[in-house]
Amino acid sequence: MIGNDIVDLALAKKESNWQRNRFLDKIFTENEQLLIANATNPEMMVWNLWTRKEAAYKIYNRETGIRGYIPWQLDCFYENENLGTVSCNGLTYHTQTQISNESIYTIAVAKKQDFNQIRKIDLETKISKINGIPFVKDISSLIVSPVSITHHGRFWEGIMLVD
């Protein structure tokens, strides 16, 4: 399973006031709040951790079938600005995060080696859903591969997991 999440930083600035009273308390664990407080750029850290949680939640939701608003349960272990893991109720996912001036983008996988099996897809890719989970089906081989798509503001990213 895979998950991805992108934040358009300009849009996030407009849509969200992360400095709002209790905003961080509702989303982030104590450890994560420390990371944010001690970061050179707290705002970048907020969205860095947020995209990790969202990308990991997509896998969690698809693996367990559990749906809920649980950002604080998705516990980020922050290795560095590009790497880490997210744990949720005993399940752990690996994350890779790409940072630019315009966006923060995280890909999460259930198994670390899956990072090597990820291919980008484009907007034209035909996506089907099986039990609410998006897949692409190869026309010639009929092999189905899980996909994850994310869009926010100016950005759209889609990935698939190939065998």
Place this chain on the structure above:
Amino acid sequence: MISKQEIIEQLKTIVKPYVQNQESFDALTEETDFINDLKINSANLVDVILDIEEKYTIIIDNESMEKMINVKAAMEIVAIKLAEK
């Protein structure tokens, strides 16, 4: 005692600024899903929760927050928290 209808109207006012699907908002029912139907950005769902807390001066604990995915759940949580006051 506040009625169910009043709560639903007040919730509509609260979620309105974050809604990205106007059609679904206009047709809002108890079954309306905040993210799938109203297309509220998941980061803005925190704002909805904070706005609800401020409006009713209640605290929505983590356990309740977990359920906050549709109008029905929000209405139930508001009713329970108001009754506890």
